[in-house]
Amino acid sequence: MSRTDAESVRGVEPVEPLGGLGVAMAATLKRDLTLAARRRSDIMNPLAFFALVITLFPLGISPQPALLATIAPGLLWVAALLATLLSLEALFRADYEDGSLEQLLLAPQPLPALVLGKVCVHWLMTGLPLALMAPLLGLLLALPAESYLVLSLSLALGSISLSLIGAIGAALTVGLSRGGVLLSLLVLPLNIPVLIFGTGAVQAAIIGDPVGPHLAILGALCCAALMMAPFAIAASLRISING
Amino acid sequence: MWAFIHKFGSPKWFYGISARLLPWCWSLAVMLILVGSVWGLAFAPADYQQGDSFRIIYVHVPAAFLAQSIFVSMAVAALVFMVWKIKVADMAAAVMAPLGATMTFVALFTGSVWGMPTWGTWWIWDARLTSMLILLFLYVGVIALRGAFTSRDSGARAASVLSMVGVINIPVIKYSVDWWYTLHQPASFSITSRPSMPVEMWWPLLLMVLGFYAFFIAITLMRTRNEILRREAGKHWVRELAAGGA
Amino acid sequence: MTARLQARNLSCERDGRMLFRDLDLAIGPGELVRIEGPNGSGKTTLLKILSGQLGDYEGDLYWGDAPLSRVREAFLSNLVYLGHATGIKTALTALENLAWYQALAGETGSEAARLAALREVGLAGFEDLPVAQLSAGQQRRVALARLELTPRPLWVLDEPFTAIDKAGVMALEQRLHDHVARGGSVLLTTHHDLSAQGTLRCIRLGGGGEYVPH
Numbered sequence: 074m075s076r077t078d079a080e081s082v083r084g085v086e087p088v089e090p091l092g093g094l095g096v097a098m099a100a101t102l103k104r105d106l107t108l109a110a111r112r113r114s115d116i117m118n119p120l121a122f123f124a125l126v127i128t129l130f131p132l133g134i135s136p137q138p139a140l141l142a143t144i145a146p147g148l149l150w151v152a153a154l155l156a157t158l159l160s161l162e163a164l165f166r167a168d169y170e171d172g173s174l175e176q177l178l179l180a181p182q183p184l185p186a187l188v189l190g191k192v193c194v195h196w197l198m199t200g201l202p203l204a205l206m207a208p209l210l211g212l213l214l215a216l217p218a219e220s221y222l223v224l225s226l227s228l229a230l231g232s233i234s235l236s237l238i239g240a241i242g243a244a245l246t247v248g249l250s251r252g253g254v255l256l257s258l259l260v261l262p263l264n265i266p267v268l269i270f271g272t273g274a275v276q277a278a279i280i281g282d283p284v285g286p287h288l289a290i291l292g293a294l295c296c297a298a299l300m301m302a303p304f305a306i307a308a309s310l311r312i313s314i315n316g
Numbered sequence: 317m318w319a320f321i322h323k324f325g326s327p328k329w330f331y332g333i334s335a336r337l338l339p340w341c342w343s344l345a346v347m348l349i350l351v352g353s354v355w356g357l358a359f360a361p362a363d364y365q366q367g368d369s370f371r372i373i374y375v376h377v378p379a380a381f382l383a384q385s386i387f388v389s390m391a392v393a394a395l396v397f398m399v400w401k402i403k404v405a406d407m408a409a410a411v412m413a414p415l416g417a418t419m420t421f422v423a424l425f426t427g428s429v430w431g432m433p434t435w436g437t438w439w440i441w442d443a444r445l446t447s448m449l450i451l452l453f454l455y456v457g458v459i460a461l462r463g464a465f466t467s468r469d470s471g472a473r474a475a476s477v478l479s480m481v482g483v484i485n486i487p488v489i490k491y492s493v494d495w496w497y498t499l500h501q502p503a504s505f506s507i508t509s510r511p512s513m514p515v516e517m518w519w520p521l522l523l524m525v526l527g528f529y530a531f532f533i534a535i536t537l538m539r540t541r542n543e544i545l546r547r548e549a550g551k552h553w554v555r556e557l558a559a560g561g562a
Numbered sequence: 563m564t565a566r567l568q569a570r571n572l573s574c575e576r577d578g579r580m581l582f583r584d585l586d587l588a589i590g591p592g593e594l595v596r597i598e599g600p601n602g603s604g605k606t607t608l609l610k611i612l613s614g615q616l617g618d619y620e621g622d623l624y625w626g627d628a629p630l631s632r633v634r635e636a637f638l639s640n641l642v643y644l645g646h647a648t649g650i651k652t653a654l655t656a657l658e659n660l661a662w663y664q665a666l667a668g669e670t671g672s673e674a675a676r677l678a679a680l681r682e683v684g685l686a687g688f689e690d691l692p693v694a695q696l697s698a699g700q701q702r703r704v705a706l707a708r709l710e711l712t713p714r715p716l717w718v719l720d721e722p723f724t725a726i727d728k729a730g731v732m733a734l735e736q737r738l739h740d741h742v743a744r745g746g747s748v749l750l751t752t753h754h755d756l757s758a759q760g761t762l763r764c765i766r767l768g769g770g771g772e773y774v775p776h
Contacts, residue, residue, distance in 0.1 A: 085591065085715045085746040087565040087626070090639040093668025100665030104654065111653045111692075172647025178615060180666040181638035187666075241481055245474050249464050258460055259478060262453040263485050266492035273499065294488070305481050312473040315616050468577045469618060550578060 090181050097182045098190045105194035108167075115163065116198050119156040120206055126152040127210045138215035145214035146224070146275035150268055152210075153203045153228055154235060158257055160199045161239040164191065165247040165310065174247070175314055185303035188310065192240045192303075200232025220278035223288075227274040230291045231267045237295075237302035238263045244309035267294055325402035327544045328553050334537045341534035348527030356520035363517075369433040376426035377521060378528035379419045380444070383451060384486070386416030386532065390458070391483035394476035404540065406472045407547065409479065410462065411539035415532065417455035424448050443497035447490050454482045468547075564626055565640055565715040565747065566590035567612065572621035574607060581607055582767055585621070591715065591745045594738065596756065599767035605751040606646070606720055608767065612749065613643045613718045639667065643718045648705040652694035656680055656704045659693060660711055667712050679710035684730065698725045706734060709741075717741065719750040 109116060130148050131141060168174035177187055207228050208221040216224070242260035246252030274287035356374035363370035393409035396402055427445050428438050439445070458475050465471030513521075548554045572585040581604030589595045597605045610616040612623070614630060614637060623630035625637040650659050657676050664671035680689050683703040685696075693701055702725045709717060717738075723731050735756060738748050756762060 085565075085713075085741070085744050087636075087640050087715055088713075090635045091668035093665075096665050096668055096670055100662050104651070104658070104662045107658065108651065108653055167651075170647070171651060172645055172649035173651060175615070175645050175647065176643070176649040176663070176666070179613065179638055179641065179643050181635045182666065182668065241477075245461060245478060246464070248470070252464070255457075255460055255464055258453070259457045262450050262457065262489070263481070265450055266485075266488050269492045269496045273496070297488075301484065305477060309474065309477050311615075311617075312470055312477065315467075315470060315610065315618070547578065 094182050094186055097180060098186055101177075101187055101190040102194060105191055106197070109194065109198045115160070116202065119160045119199050120202055122159055123152050123156040123203055123206065124210060126155065127213060130214070142215040142217060142279075145211060145216040146220070146272045146279070148214060149207050149211060149216070149224065150228070150231075150272045150275070153207060153232065154261075154264055154268060156203055157199055157232055157235045157239060158260060160195070161236075161243045161260070162246075162253050162256055164195055164240055164243040165313075166243075169247045169313070174310065178310060178314055184307040184310070188240065188244075188306045189299075189303045192236050192306070195240070196233055196236040200236055201229060204228035204232060216275075217279050220275050223278035223284050224275050226288060227271045227284075227291060230288060230295055231271040233295045234267045234291070234298040235264055237298040237306075238267075241302055241305045241309055244306045244313060246313075247310070248313035248315075267291065270294065325400065325404055327404055327407075327548050327551075330404045331541055331544050334541055338534060338537055338541075341530055341537060345527055345530035345534050348523050348530055352520045352523030352527050356517075356524060360517050360520050361514065366434060369430065372426050372430045374521060374524045376423055376430060378525045379426065380423040380448065381525055382528050382532055383416060383420040383423050383448065385529070386412050386419060387451065387454070387479070387486065388483055390416060391479045394479045398473065398476050398480075403547070404544070406476065407543040408536060408540045409476065410472070411543055412536055413455060413459045413462070413475070413479075415535060415539075417452060417459060419532075420448055420452040420455055424452065441497075443494045446497070447493045450489055450493070451486070454486075458482065564590060566624075566626060567630075567637075567716060567747075567749075568624040569612060570622045570624070572608075572611065572619055572623070574604060574611060574619045576604075576607065576618065585765075587612075587765060589716075589747045589749050591747060592742055593763065594742045594748045594756075595750075595763045595765060597749070597751045597765050597767060603767040605767060609643075609645075609718055609720050609749070609751060613641060614638065615643075640714050641716045641718060642709055642712060642714045643720075644705055644708070644722055645720045646724075648701055650693050650701055650704050652701070653692055655690050655692055656685060656696075656707070657689050659704060660707060663708050664712060669712075671711070676707075676711060679707040680704070682710045683707045684733070699727055699730065702726055703730065709737065715746050717746065717748045717750075719748065719752075721752055722750060723752055723754040 127148065130144075134140065134144075165174055168177065178184060180187060204225045207224050208216075211221055211224055239256075239260045242256045242263075245259065246256045249255065270287050270290045274284050274291065277284045277287055353374060357371055360371070362368050390409045390412045393405045393412065396405040397409065424445065427442075427448065431440055431442075431445075432438055458478050461478050462471045462475035465474060545554055545557075567589050569585060569587040572587070573583045574581045585608075587595070597608055599605050607616065611619045614623075614634060625633050625640075630637055650656075651662075654662075657673070657680070660676045660679065661671065664676070677689060680686065683706050685700060685703055685707065688696060688700065693704055696704070706722070722734060726734065731754065738750075738756075742748055
């Protein structure tokens with residue numbers, strides 16, 4: 074190893090923080106998206122689950138279109154919620170196991186911002202595809218056509234909150250060997266408001282009521298979750314990392 | 317102020333002061349609940365609509381009050397624990413959770429029993445009962461999370477974060493469930509939100525509510541004391557105490 | 563500001579068990595400190611506290627002259643921590659892994675620098691393979707490449723010699739001594755016997771929290 078004097082000073086002198094939160098967030102987004110792209114089954118699984126659960130309802134209840142149409146908004150929303158929940162367990166699991174979560178916590182960047190990046194990827198890989206797929210399944214449940222757009226919109230908007238709130242539960246249970254059922258227990262009660270206003274929007278669209286208020290409340294819930302959840306996620310990760 | 321907080325945070329100090337408070341809390345609780353229940357069950361007039369079955373509110377309403385207050389106190393204790401690292405606060409939060417869950421269950425049970433003569437069914441998706449049910453799940457989550465960690469300290473922190481997240485969510489859940497209920501039941505008849513209640517019915521109810529609160533404080537103090545002894549079993553002052561008592 | 567990490571009266575109690583008590587420790591430029599102790603004596607916990615990951619302690623930590631909690635960002639900008647787990651994503655290539663670590667520090671970095679760092683740890687030719695295809699020792703070397711890549715004065719290493727072959731161990735040992743010789747500081751735990759080259763201090767953690775400096 075031959076190093077010049079300038080090089081030898083570099084690396085041992087204390088440095089000032091570079092900042093560069095944007096760089097770090099962009100890199101985290103890019104990394105998680107690359108990882109997701111290399112493991113496509115992780116994206117497909119929640120979608121397959123969603124479709125499968127929806128298939129079960131006509132078999133379990135009744136194939137009558139009139140009956141299915143009345144309960145379709147609730148069924149679609151509950152199934153989407155459960156599909157999101159299933160994918161949440163993996164959100165921090167791999168990072169926890171390979172130690173990169175530990176390194177994320179040691180980055181000289183605000184942790185809430187970095188985890189927001191990770192949650193954003195989760196939404197892009199789960200919430201958004203579910204929202205886009207929902208009208209197709211709505212078709213199977215004889216959901217009136219005029220509510221398709223609202224169904225997708227409400228799911229897209231609502232699943233941001235679901236991802237954020239769910240990430241708190243995922244962060245709290247990541248250090249536990251069997252956290253899956255516990256994760257559902259923690260997260261489902263907190264998701265109830267999103268479910269209520271999400272289905273409310275679709276039902277309003279079916280009966281021709283204005284959907285604006287419902288979507289506005291979903292938006293408000295989403296904003297509140299965006300403001301508060303990253304801090305709760307960050308705090309939870311700091312607890313979990315020390316098991 | 318800081319000195320006070322840290323003094324209050326010392327388990328030994330808490331153990332001493334709570335010993336002096338306990339008899340007062342217990343006697344207050346017993347007296348209020350005794351007077352309230354005898355008054356409410358025997359002397360308050362019967363309801364003109366529901367007859368004697370309304371008398372279950374003397375348990376249902378205080379239990380429902382406590383169910384919510386305990387969650388809030390638990391979250392406050394959790395905050396104190398997280399911010400000032402005061403372990404007594406966490407011990408209090410730990411013993412409050414099962415008590416709160418029990419109160420929630422009592423409120424649900426009495427609500428359901430009350431529903432039978434009123435609605436003719438054991439369960440109805442009434443806004444209050446539904447919120448109560450969700451609250452029960454929140455309690456179960458907090459208790460389960462604390463128990464899931466092998467490290468007690470990590471479990472305590474995780475449960476603290478969850479109770480704080482939960483307490484922020486409770487108003488949102490309550491509001492959305494109320495909204496959902498009015499949407500699906502336009503002509504709502506809620507038995508607990510009565511326009512006017514005769515004064516003779518109110519007084520015993522007030523006594524019962526106060527009595528339940530005194531009971532809650534007494535039992536929390538008592539169980540926190542046990543928790544202190546359990547967690548501090550290796551400490552010098554606890555050993556001395558045990559030696560002195562034996 | 564000097565790159566000096568100090569702990570005063572550090573005590574840690576986990577679940578009612580005292581791991582160590584009233585520990586005083588300082589590590590500054592040109593120092594190599596090794597934490598010793600039997601399994602379960604709290605070595606990893608101490609490293610986690612000293613690297614600002616664990617807030618579960620009593621006592622004071624200082625970075626330079628300021629309390630650590632107040633200059634956390636500056637402290638973390640000067641620290642490389644390598645733990646038991648490598649922190650390397652096996653589905654990504656070595657280059658991609660390093661790029662993320664550079665970005666976490668806030669710099670975009672250059673491909674050339676990353677290639678040079680991988681060459682330095684003997685991974686030339688493996689840059690573009692998914693790390694999953696590398697051996698355990700090679701995966702460890704990817705993590706060690708971060709020492710080359712992001713110049714930081716303070717290295718906190720938890721068992722850095724795990725899974726590395728003999729040649730790699732010697733190279734890493736040389737690397738640690740070089741870093742110290744140039745004025746950096748290294749804090750590590752290891753069961754491997756370090757050659758007594760340069761200054762080496764040991765902190766011994768034992769049962770009951772007593773410690774014997776020597």
